[in-house]
Amino acid sequence: MQAKAHxxxxxxxxALPDLTHLxxxxxxxxxxxxxxxxxxxDVARWLVASGCRSMLAWGKECESWHDxxxxxxxxxxxxxxxxPEQIVTxxxxxxEDLDEVFWFARHRASHPALRLNTAVILHVAMRGRPDELLAQLAEA
Structure with a gap:
């Protein structure tokens, strides 16, 4: 799994911040x-341009986010x-429950050409839950 989680x-x-350093x-x-x-x-294009090479979507309209x-x-x-190194899975x-998604991210998700050492939890929400979601990912 990724060494660093954000x-x-x-x-x-x-507004969409710069994530290219990740x-x-x-x-x-x-x-x-x-x-x-x-x-x-706009967010989808920004993710790809920022260097996202694997994306897992969960929650409201996650199928639309996937597409x-x-x-x-x-x-x-x-x-x-x-x-190959530019492919986005x-x-x-x-x-699935969010716990299952985090488990998949930590233990099964992979990229065909790259080792992804960083995970970004992108939380689309009016109310943030950083501590809760980062802990949930760490415990998966």
């Missing part, structure tokens, strides 16, 4: 609140061949 809360329509990283997107499609696509990041990764290479976990 937490970032985003409220829908928040690249390459795994993003565990925990969606507690609704967001509109345009912002979701947005998958498409953003393809779009970044004009829907052409993607170099994506999964959605609509039917």
């Amino acid at each position: 937490y970032l809360q985003l409220r829908p329509h928040d 690249a390459p990283f795994m993003a565990i997107v925990v969606i507690d609140d609704d967001s509109d499609e345009m912002w979701r696509w 947005a990041v998958e498409d953003a990764a393809l779009e970044a290479f004009d829907y052409d061949d993607i170099p 994506v999964s959605q976990h609509a039917d």
Whole structure:
């Protein structure tokens, strides 16, 4: 599993900070609140451009988040061949408990060409839960 875990809360329509210093990283997107499609696509493109190379989505509309990041990764290479180290693996976990998603992230999720030593919990929520979610990931 990743040696370092970070937490970032985003409220829908928040500005998107620079994460390139964490690249390459795994993003565990925990969606507690609704967001509109345009912002979701902006976040997906930002994740890919920032160096996210594996994304796990859980929570509200996680299927839409999965599709947005998958498409953003393809779009970044004009829907052409993607170099192995630039591939973004994506999964959605609509039917699982968050504990199971964190366990999968720590023990099973992998990238075909890179070792991802950093995980970012991207929490889409009006109310943050950094201590709770970081502890939950650490205990998975």
